[in-house]
Amino acid sequence: MRGSEIVSLLWRHVDLNRCVVRLPSTKNGNAHHVPLSSRAIGVRQALKDSYDAKDNPTEDGESDADRVFEIRSDAVTRAFERAVARARTIHVDECWAAKLKPDGKFLTDLRFHDLRYEAASRLASIFPMHELTKITGHKDPRVLMRYYHPRAEDLAKKLP
Numbered sequence: 001m002r003g004s005e006i007v008s009l010l011w012r013h014v015d016l017n018r019c020v021v022r023l024p025s026t027k028n029g030n031a032h033h034v035p036l037s038s039r040a041i042g043v044r045q046a047l048k049d050s051y052d053a054k055d056n057p058t059e060d061g062e063s064d065a066d067r068v069f070e071i072r073s074d075a076v077t078r079a080f081e082r083a084v085a086r087a088r089t090i091h092v093d094e095c096w097a098a099k100l101k102p103d104g105k106f107l108t109d110l111r112f113h114d115l116r117y118e119a120a121s122r123l124a125s126i127f128p129m130h131e132l133t134k135i136t137g138h139k140d141p142r143v144l145m146r147y148y149h150p151r152a153e154d155l156a157k158k159l160p
Helices: 003-007 038-049 073-097 113-124 129-136 152-158
Strands: 020-023 032-035
Touching: 003 073, 032 129, 113 129
Parallel strands: none
Antiparallel strands: 020 032
């Protein structure tokens, strides 16, 4: 899911029994159902169980109590940038401690949206393209080709 889809997620769109999240409106203008992994279901269930209902209406008429995550998109971006900076500092410190030269490009251009790319790339090794389009919500499978990087030896193993 995109960051904006995650932070605007409402509890009424999460179906833990069916293991899906319904996104009523996405970037491409269509509604979309996103399957949830067993790990995501566990996290969502823990959030739901610890959830303390509040009633603080927001500008769009929704209540904060309706939101799965009470955080704004820009706050996610800033938190991600801080986490990347911490990871880069750790990398540099560990390199110097091991008397190695740190990689100057390590984590210098990583964005939150890159996690979506990474997830789609990993899922491309598990699901056929027609199923992957349903998971990611892409209308055109050609767009997904940027995520599909099969190794020739893996393809060879699939041949009769």
